[in-house]
Amino acid sequence: MHTVLKLIKQVNRTHKGLGALIAMNVLAAKAKKSLLIISPSGCGKSVSTDVTGTLLQDRVNKFTSLTLAGMIRLKDEFNDTDKHVLIDDLGEEKSMWSRISTVTVLANMVYKHFIDKVTHEGRIQITGFYGSVALNIQPVIMNSIVQTDEWVSVIRDKVTRYYHLIRPAKPQRYPPQVTINWGKPLDDVHISKHKGKLWYNLVGIGLTQWSYSRVNEHIPDYLRALAALDNRDKVGLSDYKLLIKLLQPLRLERYIVETYGFEAGRVFDNNLYCILVEIASFTEPTLEQIAIDYKCSTKTAERLVQAAPQHCWIKTNSPKHVLPTDQTKQLLTEIGVNQKW
Numbered sequence: 586m587h588t589v590l591k592l593i594k595q596v597n598r599t600h601k602g603l604g605a606l607i608a609m610n611v612l613a614a615k616a617k618k619s620l621l622i623i624s625p626s627g628c629g630k631s632v633s634t635d636v637t638g639t640l641l642q643d644r645v646n647k648f649t650s651l652t653l654a655g656m657i658r659l660k661d662e663f664n665d666t667d668k669h670v671l672i673d674d675l676g677e678e679k680s681m682w683s684r685i686s687t688v689t690v691l692a693n694m695v696y697k698h699f700i701d702k703v704t705h706e707g708r709i710q711i712t713g714f715y716g717s718v719a720l721n722i723q724p725v726i727m728n729s730i731v732q733t734d735e736w737v738s739v740i741r742d743k744v745t746r747y748y749h750l751i752r753p754a755k756p757q758r759y760p761p762q763v764t765i766n767w768g769k770p771l772d773d774v775h776i777s778k779h780k781g782k783l784w785y786n787l788v789g790i791g792l793t794q795w796s797y798s799r800v801n802e803h804i805p806d807y808l809r810a811l812a813a814l815d816n817r818d819k820v821g822l823s824d825y826k827l828l829i830k831l832l833q834p835l836r837l838e839r840y841i842v843e844t845y846g847f848e849a850g851r852v853f854d855n856n857l858y859c860i861l862v863e864i865a866s867f868t869e870p871t872l873e874q875i876a877i878d879y880k881c882s883t884k885t886a887e888r889l890v891q892a893a894p895q896h897c898w899i900k901t902n903s904p905k906h907v908l909p910t911d912q913t914k915q916l917l918t919e920i921g922v923n924q925k926w
Contacts, residue, residue, distance in 0.1 A: 587815050588768065592604065594687060598919045605831060605834075610622075611814070620721075621688070628862065634719070640763070646668050654707070657707045670716060671719050672718070675720050675721065687720075687895070731842055752862055752866040774809040780898060783822070787825065830921060859889075870908070
């Protein structure tokens, strides 16, 4: 069994639905990528961050939050390193400007391996960074991010956005107890010429987030990282099949971000995202359950659900349940919700 698949299965035994999220954290660290994890409060982002930190041990630098001013003071932590930087909650930043700057600076640092940026708080100079970054954010913040110029110029092509939709039905008070072998160095892994149905399937997934040129960078790196974690020096069929399943949630961006212009005018549909989380987690959630999860009244939950008739409808029994439309069922299947591992 593939090492990463084994990790997913081990996590899901005690924390159902968290296996793929933790695996993506580890994979991004191995592939040396920037990962943005979008999920509402209570869906396991912090748990995944804690477990990833435990798995990577001395290969990780973990922060509850990180500002540009903080990076100036901690620049020695980022110079000449290949560590994985974990930021538990981007929402703890004081301003939206700070949040956007943090994401863009870190994304450029991962992609270009250096930073030389002057701000009103000082100059940030970091060189020799060959690590990776993972940031946790709540969906409500995405609406502000997608509307910025930085979304087009930096974030869209250089960051993997992973949409985690599963809310635990039975939350555990303890983290998953798992281990993983870090495997071979990434540079030791080779990949043959890109071709075949599985390759073009991955290209199709990647194009929902990145340009074609970036797809040709990110996808091979992720494939090599999977092989390296499995302690092999050559990418194999199992890596292609596993990566297709891991990257399915990326497809959601095509449906959740509404675009009104080629490079300007975008909106992240936060209300729809919240509804999809409840349906993906509980299949037929009650209005009361949704109201509890999002700390609103049942009347508000009903109004917001009724505003998305193409995606869900209310079954008027007692209690009232929210059911997915056929369109939503097809969407959830496309993005890999409840797929078998």
